[in-house]
Amino acid sequence: MREIVFRQRERPVYARLDPSAFACSTLAGQLADLWVDYHRKNSLKTVHAYPTAIRSFATFLDVHLPSQGIDAAHARLEDESIDLPAMIHAWGQNLLTQYPEHSRRPWGLERALLALLNHGSERELAVSERVRRRVAAPPGVRKASGQVLDEFSNSERAVMRRTARDDVRALEGRLARGRELLAAGRDPRRHGWLELPNLIWAARHGLVDSGALSDNLLSRNWSAEVREFAESSGIWPGIGLMGCLYRMLFPREIDLHPFRVLLLLAMTDCTSEELHSLQVPDLEFSTEGVRIVQTKQRAQRIRADFHMAEPLDAMPEESGDKTYAGQGAWDVPGLLRRLVGVNVLTREVFDGEPWVFTAVESRQRVRMEAALAAFQDPGRRFTHWLEGHSGPERPFPQGVSRPHDIRRLRKTAKTTRVVALGGTLTDLAGDDHNVRVFQQHYAHGTTAHVLAGAAMNRAQSKVFAKITGTPTLVRPEDQTHLGDPEVAAALGVTPQQGIDLRDGELDMGVSNCKDPHNSPHSVPGKLCHVAPAMCMICDNAVVFVSQLPQQLLLFDHIQRMRDVLPPKSWHSVWGRQEATLKQIFAECADHVAAARRTIEEQALTLNLPLGMRTEYDR
Structure with missing residues (x-):
């Protein structure tokens, strides 16, 4: 019987391993001796992985060696008739079938056994060269990322x-x-x-x-x-x-x-x-x-x-x-x-x-x-406290979501803190973590995902609020009365702005603008920098029938862009503007033919700023 006694949190902890419990008792005893020596030489703080690995490996050999025509009782580390690297590989594959998909236990057990064998090879035990090369390599079982x-x-x-x-x-x-x-x-x-x-x-x-x-x-x-x-x-x-x-x-x-x-x-x-x-x-x-x-x-x-x-x-x-x-x-x-x-x-x-x-x-x-x-003892774990309050007429009628891990409370507290602070990445990381640690261990949480989704929704809502506007169509019979207070008020402008619109002072190319210095797409007080590219999805835009030629040219330009831009890019830039232009053409259907003739007779071209072509057309 091999036994190690050490103190953990001022309490004695006993770890025992009995090689006689296995058919391959000689090999199990050699591994147990390596474990005891390895523990003492390295002053390990914990030992449980090593005896567990030895028990698992010895249990596997008790079944696997007889199937290969080998007497398990004669197995030894120095016996070259036993392909020990192949046995370790087969044992590792068997461990994968015993534990859940995201468990790190197979990797940890194989790593512990290889560490003991590597310690033995350094002590110049009579192990084969193949075993020495194998134990110097990493475990064959992949380390799972964990759930x-x-x-x-x-x-x-x-x-x-x-x-x-x-x-x-x-x-x-x-x-x-x-x-x-x-x-x-x-x-x-x-x-x-x-x-x-x-x-x-x-x-x-x-x-x-x-x-x-x-x-x-x-x-x-x-x-x-x-x-x-x-x-x-x-x-x-x-x-x-x-x-x-x-x-x-x-x-x-x-x-x-x-x-x-x-x-x-x-x-x-x-x-x-x-x-x-x-x-x-x-x-x-x-x-x-x-x-x-x-x-x-x-x-x-x-x-x-x-x-x-x-x-x-x-x-x-x-x-x-x-x-x-x-x-x-x-x-x-x-x-x-x-x-x-x-x-x-x-x-x-x-x-x-x-x-x-x-x-x-x-x-x-x-x-x-x-x-x-x-x-950790039965009846005294965190899960037992939760289950004691679960059930009908208790605080948790439907129970508590699993796993009942006390570490989830820390994540709950940190996510509650970030909700109060506004929901930024650095808030969640806090003072005791860096952003990388947070991304690996905290960013996966439901609350973090909900906050990220809410932030994205807010950002998208702001964008959508700016691009959901539509221009106002003014027919020729109403264009001459834009300076009248009643007509200007109905359009949502002052009488002076109505006069400026009527006289063409606010012409932006394909449309007019109620207030070029108060655009939803620009900083208030500065001249709109996206005209005429965004005019067809702007509430400030005012369209006259006399501007139909330029709008038809813009529509033709949008159609040509279908052959230039990827579908996703074209739809994000020009999709809504195409729909708005089609709506305007439907309302002015009796003027479209005349506008087409004007384009041909006067050889009109579309006047687009160079910056717009650079930004939107590629």
Whole structure:
């Protein structure tokens, strides 16, 4: 049996591997020896990938080697009769069938096995040259991109926050009731084990374990108070009663999830890893707020951050906890004060590291101990907290979208922040990410897509609003009366503008313009720079029948552009103008023939600015 013991977050972690469990026990033992040596030589912080890779590879060889006519019991690293590179390749292909499409597990397991074999080749073990060349190469299994996590919906975020606040109030109320019972309790060794306050007193002083309860408190001898307490708690005698007694004084792991939820939603620059590793000395409270020293193990980074406290009058009325010490009840300083407060008695009774997320749980179902909440054991994960509030007549009647990953809360908080700040890329990236990291890990989210779509819609709406106008057609009998106040008002211009239009002072080539210095396509106050290219889709345009020759020439020019421009480009530049000209020609059908004759008799040509031909015709 190979075993490695190391400490992770001040807790002992055991990793074991038994080579005798496999038919190829000799080869499994050699790989296990490499794992132990590799771990010690490199002072690894985690080991689970390596024994898992060895077990998976050995299990595969137990089946694959006999199919090749090879006795698995005789397999060794130095045996050249075994094509080990081919076995590794076949094992990698088999891993792909065992895991989902986006899983990185096959790549990670093959990479871990190759690392051990490469370590062995460096130690000059008797491995073949083919194996040495293979382990020096990268894994044969492609590293999957992974299925990126999406944030929780806004409705789920709001319900989570409300539910977490209710749970925090319930926890504080339960602990307050426990302290009342503790104050009334006495030593049960002298005053009896049948009174609930005495049992709470015994839990506080470390007298309660499974043996003490079974010796002194048989279920048939429970008092009415203890029996009512047990029934209201929904527990079983013995071990269940021990846990329920302790939960009246100390928080459990499931009780700390509401604090995680609220803090991750409030601390957009803090990861779940940094929050989980906080200790009480890392928090420095003041009247202005709290200074937090955050440690990120993966990045090997330590940084300090300050969170301002919100004034009491800024707290929502729903909090109902304004009497709590500190300025804010539900801001970051207030939440951390309350989290530290629920574990004051825990730090008095139990020895250990002053973790902020300290929980008291049963160990080996015999005694209660305080340790850093792992949030990984059955019944204590984030998904169990969510499922506990899912179902009919609960906060989440239809459940919560999966996966139930605590990292989704951070993405939810960051996207909520960007909504408030306006929705730019740099807002989402924030101060703790660069734009590239945001693009890889945050830009895929639903909220980011919705915001990007909304930005595109706004931009397109502005463009469409400018190009959805149509010119006004003025017939010859009305053209002479444009200076009259009534006619000018009906056209939407002043009498002076009407006179200028009538006299040709505002002629832009293919049409006239009500106000060339107030064009929807140009900056107000400057002369329109897109005339006459955009006149046929502009509200300012006024068309006279006398200008039909130029419009016919423009129409002919548009038709020639069909043979020059790609269809998509032609439609975006000239499509709407063609439709507008066809509408004008339909309304002036009795004048079109005369306009065509005028073009031929006078040899008219279309006058287009050189810049327009350069910009629109290629």
